[in-house]
Structures are given as C-alpha cells and as structure tokens.
Amino acid sequence: EIVLTQSPGTLSLSPGERATLSCRASQSVSSNYLTWYQQKPDQAPRLLIYGASNRATGIPDRFSGSGSGTDFTLTISRLAPEDFAVYYCQQYGSSPTTFGPGTKVDIK
Amino acid sequence: QVQLQESGPGLVKPSQTLSLTCTVSGDSINSGGYYWSWIRQHPGKGLEWIGYIYYTGTTHYNPSLKNRITISVDTSENQFSLKLSSVTAADTAVYYCAREPLLRYYGMDVWGQGTTVTVSS
Numbered sequence: 095e096i097v098l099t100q101s102p103g104t105l106s107l108s109p110g111e112r113a114t115l116s117c118r119a120s121q122s123v124s125s126n127y128l129t130w131y132q133q134k135p136d137q138a139p140r141l142l143i144y145g146a147s148n149r150a151t152g153i154p155d156r157f158s159g160s161g162s163g164t165d166f167t168l169t170i171s172r173l174a175p176e177d178f179a180v181y182y183c184q185q186y187g188s189s190p191t192t193f194g195p196g197t198k199v200d201i202k
Numbered sequence: 203q204v205q206l207q208e209s210g211p212g213l214v215k216p217s218q219t220l221s222l223t224c225t226v227s228g229d230s231i232n233s234g235g236y237y238w239s240w241i242r243q244h245p246g247k248g249l250e251w252i253g254y255i256y257y258t259g260t261t262h263y264n265p266s267l268k269n270r271i272t273i274s275v276d277t278s279e280n281q282f283s284l285k286l287s288s289v290t291a292a293d294t295a296v297y298y299c300a301r302e303p304l305l306r307y308y309g310m311d312v313w314g315q316g317t318t319v320t321v322s323s
Contacts, residue, residue, distance in 0.1 A: 129309035131249075138298055138313035139249065145307050182249060186306045190264045193249040 096121050096185050098194035106202040113170040115197045117183035122163045127186035130159055130168045133196075134179045142181075143168065173199070204228040206299050206314035214293075214321050220286040224299030224314055225279070232257040232277040237302040239310060240273060240284045242295040250295075254302060255282050289321045 097120040107113055117128070126146035131139035141150040143159035146166055156171040170177055178201050183194040210222035224238070231238060239254040253263035255273045263271050272285040286293060296318050300310040 125307065127307050131309075138300075138316050139310070140313075141309045141311050144309040150309065150311065184249075184309070186309075189262070190266075191251045191306070193251070195248045 095190060096123065096188045096192055098183055098185060098192055100181075100183060100194040100197045102197060103195075104198045104200060106200055107173055108202045109173050109175055111173050113168075113173055113177070113199055115168040115170075115181055115199075117161075117166040117168070117194050119164045119166075119185055119187075121188065123166075123185045124187035126162055128159075128161070128166050129184045129186070130157075131182045131184065132177075132179045133182065139182060170199075204301065204312045206301065206312060208297060208299050208314045208317040210297075210317060210319070212318055212320060214289055214319060215323050216290055216321055217288055220284070220289050220293060220319055220321070222284045222297055222299075222317060222319070223281050224283070225281050226301075227280070229301070230277075231275060231280050231282065235304060237262075237304065237306070238275065238282045239300045239302050241298045241300055241310070243298070243316070244292075244295045252284065252286075252297075291321050293319070294321045295319060 099118045101116045128146040130143040133139045147159045158169045160167050180196045180198045182196045205227045207225045214220045237254040240252040255261045270287045275282040296316040298316045299314045301312040
C-alpha cells in the first residue's frame, strides 16, 4: 500500500499570501493518479485537483497542482478567506487508494 | 445536480453490524459511468477508503476491512449500501458515500454530507 505523507501539518498564513502544500508518496504514483481535496469543518471533502495538475469543475484558478513520481504540490496563489481548511492528497496509482493525513491551512 | 445522501443508525453496539444506505438523486446508478464508493473518517483524523460497487454488482474492497465488508446495490431504488460486521469502537467514524468516474484518475467528484456512526454499548 502506498503511504502518503503531507507537510507541513499546519500552515498558518494570512489572506492574500501564497500557500504551498506538499504530498510525498512512499512509492511512485503511476500516471500521476494523484488528487487533492479540500475539507471544511463539518463538511464533506471537495475535489480540487485530479491527475496531479488538473482543476476540477468550478475550482478557481488560484488553485494549482504539480509534481510527478513521488513528490506533489498543491499551491494556492493568493489565499481567499474561504480557503482556510484542511487539504488532503489521495493516490489512485496503486490499490487500495490511500489518502494523506492532511495539511491544515489556518489564519495567522 | 447529482446528490448523495447517507442514512442509517447513528449508534451501533459492539459486535453488531453497521448498516448504511446511500441514496443517489440526479443520476442513475445504472448509467454505468461511475463506481459508487464508501469512505470513512475517524474523529479528528484523515480519510479511509472502504470500497466501491459498480451497478452490475462488481465490488472492490479495502483489504484492511475486506473480511467484514459487504457493499450492495439496488438499482431499482437508486441506492447502494454498506454493511460492516463485528464492529468495535475503532469503527466509530463519519461515513461518506461518493461517486467515482470509472477512470478513477478523475477523483471522487460528488460526496454525500456524511453520517456519524458511534459504536458503543
């Protein structure tokens, strides 16, 4: 099973700042089958990025994903007030699909 | 607009079977374009994929739970269900149902709101 590690655990930033979140896999994730989700308190996760770098429908272009192999990054170019949340990465390259432990982006 | 809604008991006794249903609206389970999945989230923790079902009844389960899981589908009711047997306190979690395109590369694009299940006597 592929283990995903996310860093940092918590990222404290101000609105308007840039957020860079890391997701590292214990093995190469084939075909960049890597997705990112956003979760706010008491809500279900929301799909942000699929295929490592493709924004899901309706996702603002301040969200971008990059990376390949074992190292992936989610970048939020300028944090909006509604972006403070927990972000999870997920890999589909190997069964079973697994999620990272999450990075919390909170207000500084 | 596709919506998923979980339902079932919020409290289950240890050693019993947890049973949840996900009702799909705005899409037909037997349209064939998606897997229908269950995911859970332990309190204050991350996400764990439980398994999925295709409308034909084909299933795929997380090996860590495989011996205790049954996922079934009722296309006439546009629902799919989860049964988890021999539950313990470790199965206390928020349970979500979600839709996944057949090419799973595209991620889980629609989720239910989640339902909290507590295992306690």
